[in-house]
Amino acid sequence: MIRARYTVLIVLCVTFLIGCTSLPHQEAKDINQEKLIGTWKSTSFEGLSANDYSSESFIFNQDSTFHEETKFTRGVESELNGTYKIDGRKLAFDIGKENITIVPLYIKDDTLMITRKAAIGQVKVTFERVN
Numbered sequence: 001m002i003r004a005r006y007t008v009l010i011v012l013c014v015t016f017l018i019g020c021t022s023l024p025h026q027e028a029k030d031i032n033q034e035k036l037i038g039t040w041k042s043t044s045f046e047g048l049s050a051n052d053y054s055s056e057s058f059i060f061n062q063d064s065t066f067h068e069e070t071k072f073t074r075g076v077e078s079e080l081n082g083t084y085k086i087d088g089r090k091l092a093f094d095i096g097k098e099n100i101t102i103v104p105l106y107i108k109d110d111t112l113m114i115t116r117k118a119a120i121g122q123v124k125v126t127f128e129r130v131n
Contacts, residue, residue: 039131052072
């Protein structure tokens with residue numbers, strides 16, 4: 001029952017991912033999909049709800065599908081699958097049932113940053129490419 005509640009909470013959080021102006025400055029040119037493809041693992045969480053997260057990883061595939069795994073400090077885990085689309089410097093996640101979320105996207109070399117709405121405030125997540 002608790003796991004189901006956290007799964008619903010995760011889906012809602014992903015649904016409400018929003019943009020944030022606190023991402024580092026990035027050149028004006030758009031990000032192409034090739035820069036995003038691969039596996040990314042979280043290295044840090046910043047924000048009021050940052051202590052709720054233990055780890056997060058994404059796999060972005062060339063066919064525009066993704067897999068996300070999130071572990072929370074209370075032992076709850078969540079997995080999401082869906083499709084993604086890059087529009088300029090924004091990343092749109094679609095996990096079905098008209099559940100589309102858009103986040104600002106920052107990529108430089110092997111570092112990826114996104115900001116999501118969390119239970120309290122926003123959480124900025126930094127990832128490193130692992131392959």
